[in-house]
Amino acid sequence: MAEAAKFDLKDDSVVVIIGTGAGGGVLANELAQKGVKVVALEAGGRYLPEDYVNDEWESFGQLAWTDPRTTSGDWRVARDFSGLPAWIVKAVGGTTTHWAGASIRFQDHEWKALTTYGAVEGASLMDWPIDAAEMATWYDKAEAKLGVTRSGAFPGLPGNNNYKVFEAGARALGYKEVSTGRMAINSIDNDDRPACQQTGFCFQGCKWGAKWSAAYTDIPKGEATGNLEVRDHSHAARILHDDTGRVTGVEYFDKDGALQFQAARLVAVAGNTFESPRLLLNSASGMFPDGLANSSGQVGRNYMRHTTGSVYGIFEKPVRMWRGTTMAGIVQDEARHDPARGFVGGYELETLSLGIPFMAAFLDPGSWGREFTSALDQYENMAGMWIVGEDMPQADNRVTLSDTVDKFGLKVANVHYSDHPNDIAMRNHAYDRGQAMYKAMGATRTLPTPPYPSTHNLGTNRMSERPEDGVVNRWGQTHDIPNLFVSDGSQFTTGAAENPTLTIVALAIRQADHIAREMQAGNL
Amino acid sequence: MSQLRKQGLTRRALLSRAAAAGALAVAGAGFIAAPDAAWAVEVTAISEHEMATLLQMARDIYPHDRIGDRFYAIAVKGHDSEDHKAMVAEGVAALDAAAKAAGFDSYLAAGWEADRVAILRGLEDTPFFQAVRGGLVTGLYNQKEVWPVFGYEGESFSQGGYIDRGFDDIDWL
Numbered sequence: 069m070a071e072a073a074k075f076d077l078k079d080d081s082v083v084v085i086i087g088t089g090a091g092g093g094v095l096a097n098e099l100a101q102k103g104v105k106v107v108a109l110e111a112g113g114r115y116l117p118e119d120y121v122n123d124e125w126e127s128f129g130q131l132a133w134t135d136p137r138t139t140s141g142d143w144r145v146a147r148d149f150s151g152l153p154a155w156i157v158k159a160v161g162g163t164t165t166h167w168a169g170a171s172i173r174f175q176d177h178e179w180k181a182l183t184t185y186g187a188v189e190g191a192s193l194m195d196w197p198i199d200a201a202e203m204a205t206w207y208d209k210a211e212a213k214l215g216v217t218r219s220g221a222f223p224g225l226p227g228n229n230n231y232k233v234f235e236a237g238a239r240a241l242g243y244k245e246v247s248t249g250r251m252a253i254n255s256i257d258n259d260d261r262p263a264c265q266q267t268g269f270c271f272q273g274c275k276w277g278a279k280w281s282a283a284y285t286d287i288p289k290g291e292a293t294g295n296l297e298v299r300d301h302s303h304a305a306r307i308l309h310d311d312t313g314r315v316t317g318v319e320y321f322d323k324d325g326a327l328q329f330q331a332a333r334l335v336a337v338a339g340n341t342f343e344s345p346r347l348l349l350n351s352a353s354g355m356f357p358d359g360l361a362n363s364s365g366q367v368g369r370n371y372m373r374h375t376t377g378s379v380y381g382i383f384e385k386p387v388r389m390w391r392g393t394t395m396a397g398i399v400q401d402e403a404r405h406d407p408a409r410g411f412v413g414g415y416e417l418e419t420l421s422l423g424i425p426f427m428a429a430f431l432d433p434g435s436w437g438r439e440f441t442s443a444l445d446q447y448e449n450m451a452g453m454w455i456v457g458e459d460m461p462q463a464d465n466r467v468t469l470s471d472t473v474d475k476f477g478l479k480v481a482n483v484h485y486s487d488h489p490n491d492i493a494m495r496n497h498a499y500d501r502g503q504a505m506y507k508a509m510g511a512t513r514t515l516p517t518p519p520y521p522s523t524h525n526l527g528t529n530r531m532s533e534r535p536e537d538g539v540v541n542r543w544g545q546t547h548d549i550p551n552l553f554v555s556d557g558s559q560f561t562t563g564a565a566e567n568p569t570l571t572i573v574a575l576a577i578r579q580a581d582h583i584a585r586e587m588q589a590g591n592l
Numbered sequence: 593m594s595q596l597r598k599q600g601l602t603r604r605a606l607l608s609r610a611a612a613a614g615a616l617a618v619a620g621a622g623f624i625a626a627p628d629a630a631w632a633v634e635v636t637a638i639s640e641h642e643m644a645t646l647l648q649m650a651r652d653i654y655p656h657d658r659i660g661d662r663f664y665a666i667a668v669k670g671h672d673s674e675d676h677k678a679m680v681a682e683g684v685a686a687l688d689a690a691a692k693a694a695g696f697d698s699y700l701a702a703g704w705e706a707d708r709v710a711i712l713r714g715l716e717d718t719p720f721f722q723a724v725r726g727g728l729v730t731g732l733y734n735q736k737e738v739w740p741v742f743g744y745e746g747e748s749f750s751q752g753g754y755i756d757r758g759f760d761d762i763d764w765l
Binding site for chain 1: 652653654655656658709716725729730732733734738739742743744745746747748749750752753754755757758759760761762764765
């Protein structure tokens with residue numbers, strides 16, 4: 069393997085990528101494979117499967133982003149976890165260490181939400197400037213990269229106990245689209261990584277490496293080309309620009325807390341839906357007083373987090389849901405758009421389990437007494453599922469700069485979110501259906517559980533056809549600044565019902581192809 | 593690092609196995625002990641009465657009848673500190689005052705859980721109650737020793753996961 073590259077701070081021929089998760093990590097490798105020189109700045113440290121721990125709180129301490137953030141709005145997360153709006157990762161590989169692995173494509177109509185659903189009062193719905201036909205080839209590449217089950221030659225994973233209860237309940241209700249899903253978890257040995265050993269703890273980093281994570285796939289592969297340098301513990305502070313309005317590089321705090329400046333030919337922001345708009349806003353200058361790439365005023369707006377919630381069911385006999393794949397199966401019958409249900413868009417139901425430590429923290433935050441503990445007492449007999457539905461983009465659900473500052477003195481992100489009536493109607497429908505599934509299998513008690521801190525964070529630098537409607541164009545290139553790109557979930561125009569990682573990866577592969585081609589043509 | 597060492601708890605079996613009657617005993621200067629003397633917890637910054645009240649309060653907030661007092665003692669032991677001393681004194685005094693108003697000699701003297709819970713409900717928005725409850729979420733449920741009571745098996749990688757150990761062994765569907 070070639071030595072990982074080392075680039076000079078003054079080398080302005082490099083592409084600088086901020087963040088190394090599903091967007092940034094994939095973009096970094098894809099560009100490096102094409103011969104483009106890349107410096108990737110990662111705020112977190114480097115952890116590999118041997119470092120991950122099968123312990124919920126210890127792992128949280130190791131991997132989670134726990135730097136300060138503030139919250140507002142009527143969402144319950146703002147009350148229960150006011151400093152922790154999201155459960156996402158600060159590490160090389162980003163949240164691909166933590167994700168469950170569900171890898172499903174948008175449904176065709178979800179690229180055109182406004183056209184399909186019509187205008188929804190209070191929602192800032194738009195169509196994506198790209199569509200299913202264009203994305204199909206990029207999804208193919210993303211599925212091959214991730215080794216997605218039920219794509220190509222990869223069989224589905226076997227179902228665990230939690231899935232078997234879920235599947236039987238779904239069948240009892242007449243659901244047809246029920247399976248162990250399309251997962252970026254090896255069902256056979258692949259990519260020098262073993263098949264799933266049904267260990268559980270998918271959220272804590274897969275110690276087998278059976279689940280795809282950029283941390284031990286794309287990142288080392290990119291480094292092996294000699295074209296990629298990953299600087300961990302490097303916290304981006306500000307993107308600078310010249311008098312012509314083109315970005316020139318990135319100021320960041322290095323491992324030792326010293327402020328550095330890395331020159332760049334092009335900058336791609338992939339710090340997730342909170343940090344990416346925060347960085348653009350914190351980069352305000354005389355020329356761009358409202359922040360970089362913000363002539364539309366859309367930077368930070370339209371924050372989406374999926375309409376989530378969980379349903380747990382308690383049964384007469386043991387389930388032991390924690391054994392095996394955490395997200396072990398899916399029901400897709402409700403993912404369709406069918407306004408007869410009382411809401412636009414749709415939702416997926418996916419199995420989920422938490423260990424006792426996290427169940428105590430998340431089952432009903434703030435709750436106490438026997439109603440709460442008598443449920444926990446039946447932990448062994450519980451089955452669990454998670455709701456993932458399309459939430460409505462709203463202009464005032466947004467990331468802004470807080471008055472709170474981090475240890476570097478940089479203003480942190482305030483995350484404001486309030487449910488849209490469509491979100492509430494969808495969640496209530498999903499609670500009913502989830503509870504009905506478990507009751508059909510004899511559940512003695514069901515628990516409609518409120519949303520956890522967000523894991524799917526989308527939309528705050530949204531993609532739009534017209535510059536006045538959004539922050540980036542169809543390539544993730546900012547409308548305002550030609551050599552500034554956004555490469556993470558913040559570019560989502562709408563959220564669709566599906567777990568977003570596969571789409572983020574597909575967009576990153578496509579974006580790398582575009583950037584490399586435009587560089588070669590001398591346009592970037 | 594175990595929860596035990598993290599919170600600096602001294603947990604030790606007492607020499608005497610003589611069982612005391614009644615509820616948790618204030619067993620002597622500087623520590624409280626179980627009625628059967630199977631364990632004891634030292635107190636340094638707060639009083640024995642305050643520790644005993646915290647312990648009962650912890651049980652009433654998150655009652656699990658198959659989890660022994662010693663685990664709750666570990667979970668609240670962190671409040672026996674100079675930093676928390678004033679909050680605990682004020683909080684326990686408020687609890688006892690509310691108990692007196694309800695016709696009991698003290699919070700601990702209310703024999704039925706429902707009576708104590710009614711007292712707690714009146715104080716649940718106080719910083720004291722929230723500090724005790726919040727601390728228990730990790731202080732109690734993150735003790736590996738209580739996980740088996742819930743059937744939770746914890747770490748599984750070192751045992752090869754569950755692929756050969758019952759990930760799909762459900763037999764009642």
